[in-house]
Amino acid sequence: MGIVYLTGAGPGDIELLTLKAYRVIQEADVIIYDRLANPEILEMSKDGCEFVYVGKEDGRHIMPQDEINETIYQNALKHDVVVRLKGGDPFVFGRGGEEAGYLHARDVKFEVIPGITSAISAPAYAGIPVTHRGVAVSFRVVTGHESPNKKTSQIPWENYKTDDTIIFLMGLHNLSKIAKKLIEIGKDKECPCAVISKGTTKEQKVVVGTLEDITQKAKDIPTPALIVVGKVVELREQLAWFEGSI
DSSP: OOEEEEEEOBSSOGGGSOHHHHHHHHHOSEEEEOTTSOGGGGGGSOTTOEEEEOOEETTEESSOHHHHHHHHHHHHHHOSEEEEEESBOTTSSSSHHHHHHHHHHTTOEEEEEOOOOHHHHHHHHTTOOSOBTTTBSOEEEEESSSOTTOTTOOOOGGGGTTOSEEEEESOGGGHHHHHHHHHHTTOOTTOEEEEEESTTSTTOEEEEEETTTHHHHTTTOOSSEEEEESGGGGGHHHHOOSGGGO
């Protein structure tokens, strides 16, 4: 039985891949990868490496998570080195914990290789620090995939009223609901926010607005995208650096 590396591919810019991730990708007998992993990373692999695509999009899954878990396991039975390549970080809304648990229950050796999460790196490439002295001393990362109107929501919305910075991942399709919910719990409708599409890549696009108008301003922005809410968004006017360097 082989070893499985639950590997973070980073946010998109291939140069943000970690050295350890680079090493195991070169050693891999098979790479099981998702939609958000930069496909150029696969070119780093050795000759003969197999590739298995298990990408997910909103409403369109190549295979459900339980089948992905089993696919990883079955490949560990056949190969010495299995790389499960996941966009961003495996443990930040990446279902990495579930995959690790599945392997643990079957006595498969695994290691977790953290990746740079888009929650921090995409705002940085947009000139938005998630914390800044005198502006924000904390930040919260939230799944945006769960609807704010869900009857059994696990999101403690009332706690977000006083948060300095809130980052929603995978929330573009729920942007209108998220903005309305934040205003409903007491956030100022003029609170600055930004939507960052394809952050850290050459296709990066950034739209800035307020909770009141961001849905309309970002209506044509493509996925994947994340949402940043808070006064730190205003720092983009001084700190934006990436788009001008592309």
